[in-house]
Amino acid sequence: MHPTVHSKTPHLHKGTASAVEDAQAAALTQLDHFVARSRPIDLDGIAWRQVAQEPLSPEVIRTLTCMQSIENHTVVFPRTIFSTRALTDPSIGPFLTCWLYEEGFHARALAQFLAAAGQAPPPRSKGQLTVKDRVEAIATSIFSALWRDFPALHMAWGALHEMTTLTAYRRLAALSNHPVLTDLLSRVLRDEARHFAFYYWQARERLQRPTTAKLIRFLIDRFWKPVGIGIQSTAEIRFVAGYLFSGAEGHAATRRVDAAIQRLPGFTGASPLETWISREVKCWSNTEPTTSIS
Ligand SMILES: [Fe+2]
Numbered sequence: 414m415h416p417t418v419h420s421k422t423p424h425l426h427k428g429t430a431s432a433v434e435d436a437q438a439a440a441l442t443q444l445d446h447f448v449a450r451s452r453p454i455d456l457d458g459i460a461w462r463q464v465a466q467e468p469l470s471p472e473v474i475r476t477l478t479c480m481q482s483i484e485n486h487t488v489v490f491p492r493t494i495f496s497t498r499a500l501t502d503p504s505i506g507p508f509l510t511c512w513l514y515e516e517g518f519h520a521r522a523l524a525q526f527l528a529a530a531g532q533a534p535p536p537r538s539k540g541q542l543t544v545k546d547r548v549e550a551i552a553t554s555i556f557s558a559l560w561r562d563f564p565a566l567h568m569a570w571g572a573l574h575e576m577t578t579l580t581a582y583r584r585l586a587a588l589s590n591h592p593v594l595t596d597l598l599s600r601v602l603r604d605e606a607r608h609f610a611f612y613y614w615q616a617r618e619r620l621q622r623p624t625t626a627k628l629i630r631f632l633i634d635r636f637w638k639p640v641g642i643g644i645q646s647t648a649e650i651r652f653v654a655g656y657l658f659s660g661a662e663g664h665a666a667t668r669r670v671d672a673a674i675q676r677l678p679g680f681t682g683a684s685p686l687e688t689w690i691s692r693e694v695k696c697w698s699n700t701e702p703t704t705s706i707s
């Protein structure tokens with residue numbers, strides 16, 4: 414998917430104070446564009462009463478339950494994913510507040526759908542941090558304090574997560590063939606596309622220096638995993654990835670995620686999602702089916 418927002422930020426290589434001021438003013442204008450469009454997902458007219466009248470496969474229920482818990486976890490434990498540098502950055506911080514708010518409504522909307530389908534309500538969070546949360550919180554605070562380009566990593570990482578999420582919801586809508594779920598997910602998708610556009614725009618701005626881009630490319634190639642690892646078990650994420658990205662259409666969708674990221678400075682040829690799925694899920698080999706409910 415192409416990002417929907419194009420940068421108007423002047424390049425900084427002139428090194429003049431006025432160029433920096435122009436760049437900051439342009440960034441704030443872009444930010445206003447995103448923040449002004451932030452609102453809870455519009456659930457008006459969703460046919461909740463029809464949810465249970467259409468068949469839903471166990472795979473769809475399981476995938477949706479997993480995705481709901483990931484959306485919910487984002488909201489419950491924001492401190493593990495926000496760095497102080499990003500929150501206090503005037504061109505990022507206000508967006509992150511809106512982003513978190515919108516993700517919270519996604520979690521509520523998916524929970525409402527599952528309830529309408531007769532599924533037990535998702536368990537409430539016990540307010541406990543996972544081991545991954547603790548490690549990420551410590552690593553984030555240390556790297557954020559020591560490395561002024563940390564928000565560039567945060568934005569590139571976020572762009573990849575949002576593009577993966579966006580594509581996963583699109584695949585789920587197609588595979589479910591459920592009219593109400595398709596309607597709901599089309600509304601979620603509008604938000605996810607905007608989230609991706611913001612992260613992508615910010616990542617592109619912050620990866621202009623080749624040394625920064627090279628380091629962040631290395632970190633993503635080495636450490637990136639799909640969102641949800643550590644919140645759900647790796648086995649569950651493997652199941653969801655196998656269900657959504659198996660087959661020729663799933664493989665093509667995977668490549669579209671990577672193709673979007675390849676357009677970032679320094680990311681030519683990057684294939685983080687395809688690499689992870691090839692290694693962890695193996696759903697494109699004939700020998701290791703991963704999509705059956707066990
Ligand atoms: Fe979301």
Ligand SMILES: [Fe+2]
Pocket residue numbers: 516575578604605608
């Ligand atoms: Fe999102």
